[in-house]
Each structure stands twice: as C-alpha cells, then as structure tokens.
Amino acid sequence: MNGAQAVLKALEREGVQVVFGHPGGAIMPVYDALYDSPIRHVLVRHEQAGTHMADAFYRASGKVGVVFATSGPGATNTVTGLATAYMDSSAVVAITGNVPSTLIGTDAFQEADIYGITGPVTKHNYLVRHVNELPKIIKEAFHIAATGRPGPVLIDIPKDVQLAPFTGSWDVPIDLPGYRPTVTGHSGQIRKAAEAIRQAKRPILIVGGGGQAAAEQVSDFAEHTNLPVITTLMGIGAYPAGAPNHLGMPGMHGTVTANRAITNCDLIIGAGLRFDDRVTGKVSRFAPNATIVHIDIDPAEISKLVKAHIPVVGDLSDVLPRLAELLPPLDIASWWTQLREWKTKYPERYKKDKPLVSQEVIELLREATGGDCIVTTEVGQHQMFAARLFPTSRPRTWLSSGGLGTMGFGFPAAIGAALARPGELVVCIAGDGSFQMNVQELATLYKHQLPVIVAICNNGVLGMVRQWQEMFHAQRYSEVYLADSNPDFAKLAEAYGIAGYNVFDREEAKRLVPEVVAKRQPAVINFVVYESEKVFPMIPAGAGVDEMIIGDQEPDPSEVRMSMEPVAVGERA
Amino acid sequence: MTHRHVMSVTVQDKPGVLVRIASLFARRGYNIESLSVAQSELPGISRTTFVVTGEEHTLEQVQKQLYKLIDVIKVIDHSEAAFIDRELMLIKVAIKAPEDRVEVRQVAQDFRARIVDVHRQALIFEVTGDEGKLEAFIEQMRPFGILELIRTGRVALTRSAADPKAVGHFAKVA
Numbered sequence: 039m040n041g042a043q044a045v046l047k048a049l050e051r052e053g054v055q056v057v058f059g060h061p062g063g064a065i066m067p068v069y070d071a072l073y074d075s076p077i078r079h080v081l082v083r084h085e086q087a088g089t090h091m092a093d094a095f096y097r098a099s100g101k102v103g104v105v106f107a108t109s110g111p112g113a114t115n116t117v118t119g120l121a122t123a124y125m126d127s128s129a130v131v132a133i134t135g136n137v138p139s140t141l142i143g144t145d146a147f148q149e150a151d152i153y154g155i156t157g158p159v160t161k162h163n164y165l166v167r168h169v170n171e172l173p174k175i176i177k178e179a180f181h182i183a184a185t186g187r188p189g190p191v192l193i194d195i196p197k198d199v200q201l202a203p204f205t206g207s208w209d210v211p212i213d214l215p216g217y218r219p220t221v222t223g224h225s226g227q228i229r230k231a232a233e234a235i236r237q238a239k240r241p242i243l244i245v246g247g248g249g250q251a252a253a254e255q256v257s258d259f260a261e262h263t264n265l266p267v268i269t270t271l272m273g274i275g276a277y278p279a280g281a282p283n284h285l286g287m288p289g290m291h292g293t294v295t296a297n298r299a300i301t302n303c304d305l306i307i308g309a310g311l312r313f314d315d316r317v318t319g320k321v322s323r324f325a326p327n328a329t330i331v332h333i334d335i336d337p338a339e340i341s342k343l344v345k346a347h348i349p350v351v352g353d354l355s356d357v358l359p360r361l362a363e364l365l366p367p368l369d370i371a372s373w374w375t376q377l378r379e380w381k382t383k384y385p386e387r388y389k390k391d392k393p394l395v396s397q398e399v400i401e402l403l404r405e406a407t408g409g410d411c412i413v414t415t416e417v418g419q420h421q422m423f424a425a426r427l428f429p430t431s432r433p434r435t436w437l438s439s440g441g442l443g444t445m446g447f448g449f450p451a452a453i454g455a456a457l458a459r460p461g462e463l464v465v466c467i468a469g470d471g472s473f474q475m476n477v478q479e480l481a482t483l484y485k486h487q488l489p490v491i492v493a494i495c496n497n498g499v500l501g502m503v504r505q506w507q508e509m510f511h512a513q514r515y516s517e518v519y520l521a522d523s524n525p526d527f528a529k530l531a532e533a534y535g536i537a538g539y540n541v542f543d544r545e546e547a548k549r550l551v552p553e554v555v556a557k558r559q560p561a562v563i564n565f566v567v568y569e570s571e572k573v574f575p576m577i578p579a580g581a582g583v584d585e586m587i588i589g590d591q592e593p594d595p596s597e598v599r600m601s602m603e604p605v606a607v608g609e610r611a
Numbered sequence: 612m613t614h615r616h617v618m619s620v621t622v623q624d625k626p627g628v629l630v631r632i633a634s635l636f637a638r639r640g641y642n643i644e645s646l647s648v649a650q651s652e653l654p655g656i657s658r659t660t661f662v663v664t665g666e667e668h669t670l671e672q673v674q675k676q677l678y679k680l681i682d683v684i685k686v687i688d689h690s691e692a693a694f695i696d697r698e699l700m701l702i703k704v705a706i707k708a709p710e711d712r713v714e715v716r717q718v719a720q721d722f723r724a725r726i727v728d729v730h731r732q733a734l735i736f737e738v739t740g741d742e743g744k745l746e747a748f749i750e751q752m753r754p755f756g757i758l759e760l761i762r763t764g765r766v767a768l769t770r771s772a773a774d775p776k777a778v779g780h781f782a783k784v785a
Binding site: 153154157158161162165167182214215216217336337338340341342 | 622623626627630631634638668671672675676678679680681682683684
C-alpha cells in the first residue's frame, strides 16, 4: 500500500461515500488509488465549485464534505470555497496534492504554498511530511472539521508522500491537547440566563446557523417557553418558517417585525449566531435596552461584537433543553399583542403593477414545490427575496453563502445538496450575474442527472449593486449592466443537454413552473424580471436597526420612501 | 483605555506554528510590540511570549482567538498574576575619547551589564533585565553614541511554583 492508497482507506474508515474533485499532476497517485476504491467521485469542472459542493454536502447532511484538488492552480481554486465554508462554519476536508517534497520551495511547476495560503481561511491545515502520518492526520482532520464549531480543514500531500510505501499503524488515537471544544454549558451560567429570561417582559430568541444541528431542541425550547423566534439567514430552517412564533429574518433586509422586535425587546437569547454586522447594523443602536444572553459553542464569538451580559459557552442541543427545564411557559401576552400587530400590518408584499418581478418567481416555486424541497441561493437581491419568501421549514434545507457572500455558491451547492440527500428536489434561486460565476457545472449536473432546478431571476443587472447605486450613489450605475452581453440561458442549458426555458411574462411563468417542478429533472428556467425592483426593508450600511427604510413593505404606498440621502462613498458596507 | 499586557502561549512545536500566531495577529489587527519563541522545559512544547497593547476588549479577543488555533495549548495573561519578566539586549556603544571608556564602563558596572566585545572605538555590552532597566541603560548610553542594538523581546513566567492548570495540560502531553 502506498500513501495514496492509505488516503483512500482512511477516507473509507471515516465513512466517506462521495468525494468532489478534479485531478492534476500532483494528485495523480490519489486518483490512481481512487480507480480501485468504492468511493464515488464527482468530477467537477472547477475546484471552487467542487469545494462549494463539498460544503453544501455537509450543510445538507451533517456529514463532512470532501474535495480533491491538485497543486498550484487546483489548490488555489479551492480558496474561495474554503473561505465560504469557514465563514459559515461548514465541515469540509480538502485534500490537495503538492509537488514532491524535494521541490517544495523551488517555484516548481504548479507549486503554490497552499498550506500558507489557506491558514487564515481554514479551521486547521496540514502539510504531510511523512507517509505514516496519514492515518493520524486524516482522522484528526475529520474530527476537527466536524466537532465544536465546524469548519474546513485542508491536508496538503506532496506527491512523493503519496507514492511512498505505507508502513504505519491504523490504530492512532486523536491527541490534540490544544483542542477541546466546550459542549456542556456551565450550570451557573444557565441558571443566570434562566433567571434573566424569567424576569424579561419582552424577550426574543434569535437562532443562527448553529441551530441547524439542534433544530429539535430549538423548536422544543420555543414551544415550551412561548418565545418569539427570529432566524438569521444561516438559521433558516432551524425553526419552521411560518410557525406561529416565527417573526422572520433580522437585519439589513430583515422583516419589519423582526427588526422592530430587536429594537424594542428587553432580552435577546442569541443561540448559535455571531451577531454579524448584517444582523446588527450599527452595534450601538442594536437592541439598546436588551440583556444579551449569548449561547455559542465558540467562546471567541462571545462579546466579539455585541457585549454578552450572560454568556453560555456550549452546544445548543445541550444548553437549550437544560435552560427550558428551569423555565415556566413565559407570561408575555402583551409583548405578543404588540408583535402580532406588527406581523399583521407588515406581511410580505410586493406590487405587480409592472413586468414580472423576482418575488413572484420565488413564490411560484414555493407554491409548486409545496415547500418540500431544498433551496439554495446565489448572492444578491434574489437571495434576500428567497430568504423572505421561500424560507424552508426543515433544518439543513436552506443553503446560502451568508458570511462570505460568495456569488457562484448556489448552483454547485445545489448539486452537492442533491448528492447529499438523494431523492429530494433542489431549487437553486439564482441571479443572472451569480449563475455565470460557476455556470460550467451544468456539465456536472448533466452527467449526474440530479433533480436540480435553477431559477434565474434575470433582471439584466447586478441587482444589489444597482440598488445601492440607485439609493446611495446618485443613480450612477457603474458597471452593473449585464443584459447587453448575457447569453441565451435556455440555449446555454440545452448546449449542455439540460432542459432550458426562457420566460418573459407572468402568464408563462405561472404555466411553466408547476410543469417543470413536476418533472424533477435538471432544468434551467431563465425568468426575465423587472430591472429596477429593490429589496425592502433595508437598513443602510452603517445605520442602526431602528433606521430601517420600510420602502415598499409599507401598507400605504403613499408613505413609501424609496431612497435615502447619499452616504459618504467609502463608508464601510 | 489602552493596556499593555505580557502574555505567554504554550504551543505544540509543529512546523509553521509561529506563522499561525503571527498571521492571526496581523489579520485581526492586533498590535504586538515584541514576540519571542523557544523550546519549553517539555519536549514537543514551545513557549511564546509577546507584549500586546489594546483595549481590554481587544486583549480578551487576543486570548480567545489564540485558543482557536489548534496547536495552542494554553494562553497565560501575565497581568492576571504576579510575574517575572526579562529581556536580553546586546548594545554597541561608541568610544570616541579615552575618558568615555572609563565612564561607560562605570555606568555598565552599575547596571551589571557585561562587556562581551572590546574594540578601540566601541564596546559591546550584554544587559539583562526588565524593560525599565534596559530602557534606562539605553538612555545612559545615548550621549556616548549607540552604534547598534538588538533586543530579544520579553520573556515571562508567572510567580509561584507552577501554574496548576498548565501542568495538567502538560501532563497529558508528556
């Protein structure tokens, strides 16, 4: 057995069934070993896409996603994928080949210091120096990736190590004295949290991405306490969208109700979230009267951005049930009266007094699927519309690049999710800009014939950038126009052997969507939508949650205020 | 309010571990004045001492972010308990006139600095001490002319027999 065969054996021992990747010179021994392996390999057309697929594989299944890439350009192509996974705490193990050890540091052909490059965007990484280290390193990598706060781990293996005869042992204990995630919450802190919650008159629960692995506990906790629940972009699905206690998404494009609840509450239980700037807006104006109870498995997130008055470090599935035990159903009827009033006044709304809009497309898809599908998104306006109009009700079914905001994530993520959960329909809500960032994966979709439907909300522009230019840059539309050079998306799909449709009006959309959904086959539907539609509410970058522009979500259109004074260019977005 | 803390980090002695720490400081914008690293008393464990300045909140984050590095075993903030710190300096002082030589040697004696190299136009001293002592010595030598100097950066140990928590960690490694 050589090093490469040992790699495959180690992956089998970790229970890996699917690997995404692309071969090349420095990883050829691993691909040679793969030839005899029962592990299924999904040949991608770009390593970034392969990394997103591995990331989505984890997000959808809770099982570590694995990607292979060769040295140099293959490895550097994974970087955006790793950074995406790192920001969204997704367990990925990336295995890269490298030039032989003797050539490392000589600027050899296809050499890149991927160990150095990926340090800041991985939870941990390894450069394998000896073949016999492989079992230990791979075991550790999977352990680190999947436990505590999950994250990507990269293993760089020089070609000579892949070819060297393996003489090591498989009986290797994990020995990581510097890595001991705190899973069990501190009893004293949980008691303190319970005491504060019991005294609160206007408490809310905000659930982040950490809730995906503890959805049952989140629901039980909310049901037992009768707490209002807000789910962040990463938390969608961790608590059923549309459940009576659900207030929607907070933050920059959150619901009026969720943002008002944050501003007016007297206590926040932040569960498995990191108070990202897209959630908080200007921190000094975030929940000014609230006691913050912050439950997170990563101690470094506690008081990083928002000061936690009562921190509880631990896993939600441990902490929430223990917290519930100390709490009676909360008597917060008058708070609920207020919240319901906002909810009634501000349901999701959009106008149809114009050509087809993205919101309609997304609603048609939700209706046609009955919500019984996995949703992935690209990044931009369509992502926010999808978060608001097509949130899912089951954990691990809403996949979107939250922290890094990676255009090009959604489509490969749909393929990764379809492979992670065979038999489930996957709908990728895309924009015409984002979709083209990993459009080459149509080949991968064709090859594997997965039930993935790509719905392009094609407004012919980079919509979110255009929205900011309209509102904050005096309508100076700098380099956002795509329509003059977009491809015919239906023909493009067909060129790859995938059913493609161009839809220009609402009647056609209404007719076609249920038909395509019923087929459960690869499809690309290009919806030509209204160019100038904007996402509201909106909290301008750097403003407070209480400074939300409600815009077209206002019940009386005469009150609609669509733009703000321009903010200084260069202000942090 | 800005504080200045001396911290020590015990790490698994693996290739690139110093880069991980330095890169963390750089990308999170932490302000490091000095950094020194060397083997500890236990095989496979290195000890890094650094001086960091920042607000209380930042210093807390420095510790937490360091703990997120897998190779980091323990972070000690020496401001939390009495500690001893030392730094070593080599300093080359100009000797322009014969009377300078006498005076420079006299000052050096007061500071218990050792002469480690003698030249007609210069003397090199080795000085060990805490930061204040080194700074004072530099000031005393400045009028004569400092030709070159180099400092190791501070190293520190908490007073008392041992940090019981650290021992617990080490016991498992050793």
